Amino acid sequence: MGMIMSFMGKGMPSTQTLNMLMGTLYKQFIDKDVKEFDDFHAAILDIFTTVNSTLPGKHYDVPSRKEVQECFIKWEKGDQESKKHVFVEFITQRVKVGVLDDSTVITGIVTPPAAMAAKKAGENVPQLKMIKAIPDFIFVPSATVLALMSAKLSRKMLMGKLGNSAS
Structure with a gap:
């Protein structure tokens, strides 16, 4: 019985798993040709569609247009590395990994x-x-x-x- 419980795990996934997930989502995001806000917004919507269709359980609400626009302004001003940081920060703030109580x-x-x-x-x-x-x-x-x-x-x-x- 103890082995079953230990395999079930508890808490958040490892940092390595989250980094791999964010890397995959960012790669999907940059594969889109994002030049203006509408492209950015469509790409963010696509990311949330992917997350909602992939992860079991709760479906995550898409951020408001205003929140996406604020993120786009930060994202647009940055270089390649800071763009990735802005994207990862935005997604991690909006998508919370669920934990069973x-x-x-x-x-x-x-x-x-x-x-x-x-x-x-x-x-x-x-x-x-x-x-x-x-x-x-x-x-x-x-x-x-x-x-x-x-x-x-x-x-x-x-x-x-x-x-x-x-x-």
Whole structure:
């Protein structure tokens, strides 16, 4: 069990991985012929489309036109090395790498066996005899998704209440 948890990892990816990702995105960016703001804006939109279609989970919001225009002004003034720095800084500020919290991981690990145990126990209760008709391959993933959704929702509600009480 410990090996599985160690392979899952925790926290941010390594600096080397992020540098490789940023290098790839910048290469895709400079392959476009960027001479004016509209070209720059289209290239940034293409980068966010790539990130959203490649990375699982949350889809990242594209920065506003004003933010892209401010970045373009900085980018346009710089030399080749500073242009790359401006681009990398802009992308890293706008795209955050998601990290799973402990409650999500624990819920995802604990729920499937608990769902199976609950289904087996529910089959012996006369009022829940119909639970036998639901196949395990439907019941377990459904229960897991519902548990993950409720864990995330309760965490957001708790954070919302904590955030409101602090102000």
